[in-house]
Amino acid sequence: MRFIEPHAHMVSRTTDDYADMATAGCVALCEPAFWAGFDRGSADGFRDYFRQLTEVEPRRAANYGIKHFTWLCINPKESEDMALAADVLSVIPEFMECPNVLGIGEIGLNKNSRNEIKVLQQHVDLAAANDQMVLVHTPHLEDKHKGTRLILDVLKYDSRINPERVMIDHVEEHTIGMVLDAGHWGGMTLYPESKCSPARAIDMIERFGSDRLWWDAACDWGPSVPLAVPRTACEMRRRGHDESLIEKVIFENPKAFLSQSDRFQL
Amino acid sequence: MDARHKLIDIAAFLDRVERAEGDADFRLKAFRDAMKCLDDSGNDRAHDVLMAFSDPTQEPIAVAHSKGACGAWPGEGE
Numbered sequence: 001m002r003f004i005e006p007h008a009h010m011v012s013r014t015t016d017d018y019a020d021m022a023t024a025g026c027v028a029l030c031e032p033a034f035w036a037g038f039d040r041g042s043a044d045g046f047r048d049y050f051r052q053l054t055e056v057e058p059r060r061a062a063n064y065g066i067k068h069f070t071w072l073c074i075n076p077k078e079s080e081d082m083a084l085a086a087d088v089l090s091v092i093p094e095f096m097e098c099p100n101v102l103g104i105g106e107i108g109l110n111k112n113s114r115n116e117i118k119v120l121q122q123h124v125d126l127a128a129a130n131d132q133m134v135l136v137h138t139p140h141l142e143d144k145h146k147g148t149r150l151i152l153d154v155l156k157y158d159s160r161i162n163p164e165r166v167m168i169d170h171v172e173e174h175t176i177g178m179v180l181d182a183g184h185w186g187g188m189t190l191y192p193e194s195k196c197s198p199a200r201a202i203d204m205i206e207r208f209g210s211d212r213l214w215w216d217a218a219c220d221w222g223p224s225v226p227l228a229v230p231r232t233a234c235e236m237r238r239r240g241h242d243e244s245l246i247e248k249v250i251f252e253n254p255k256a257f258l259s260q261s262d263r264f265q266l
Numbered sequence: 267m268d269a270r271h272k273l274i275d276i277a278a279f280l281d282r283v284e285r286a287e288g289d290a291d292f293r294l295k296a297f298r299d300a301m302k303c304l305d306d307s308g309n310d311r312a313h314d315v316l317m318a319f320s321d322p323t324q325e326p327i328a329v330a331h332s333k334g335a336c337g338a339w340p341g342e343g344e
């Protein structure tokens with residue numbers, strides 16, 4: 001089995017996790033910028049984080065034969081502070097030409113506030129002005145449905161954005177339809193408690209088809225499983241699905257989406 | 267077996283809540299409302315349960331006073 005892990009926060013994971021992922025067949029992974037579990041105090045904190053994403057993690061991954069790619073942004077959890085967001089947005093262009101940067105992400109909303117929407121619009125503008133792809137985080141739990149709808153409105157409003165170059169992550173049964181209908185790609189995040197279980201992720205492939213969808217572990221410092229994608233592939237095999245369909249979901253689909261950036265080379 | 271195990275866990279959770287003291291959390295009402303979706307016919311139960319917990323409003327909130335989600339919409343002004 002070979003697979004691409006399209007969403008993993010490896011700064012929060014051990015080297016053993018890299019080894020396990022490589023052993024399970026991971027050939028490439030993508031690490032979007034995210035919330036560290038605490039609010040960073042300044043744009044310089046983000047500059048150091050972006051160096052970690054563009055210099056340090058690619059080296060750690062390479063030790064295990066895994067290609068490392070990344071996305072840059074200030075996460076919506078820190079977007080309520082408009083001044084900090086403006087400072088961080090001014091830092092991102094310093095890193096946009098790094099060889100493993102695929103685009104802007106994971107941007108989006110958290111609590112669906114007015115400031116979060118303004119910062120989302122600024123990120124979308126930055127992506128459009130620089131012809132970058134976009135990776136979107138959708139809110140948690142009770143905020144997800146409303147937040148996904150608001151995010152789709154922001155993206156639709158900017159006519160420069162090609163929907164096929166936008167991945168909307170963390171979809172569930174109540175949001176997957178509107179994401180695909182808008183022409184975007186959708187990501188299902190395989191978490192042990194929240195978001196999506198392996199069984200439900202396979203259900204959604206069976207119900208909505210396999211086009212423009214991927215699975216990811218989104219492993220970070222919370223409850224999460226770096227091997228969630230290959231384990232879900234095993235569950236899909238147990239249900240009797242063809243190897244070609246499994247390969248499409250865990251390798252060909254992420255490869256197709258990510259290859260819209262010339263930098264994504266396996 | 268997996269679904270049976272999960273159903274018994276939910277039953278035990280509700281028994282535990284009954285034994286507890288204090289006022290009910292607003293999420294308990296949302297949980298009971300969401301459980302009604304399980305008796306529906308068709309194949310949209312997962313969708314309907316998720317919607318039962320979701321914020322149904324349309325407009326952005328003025329300010330985010332917290333970062334976390336709690337699992338169910340507390341209602342306007344909460």
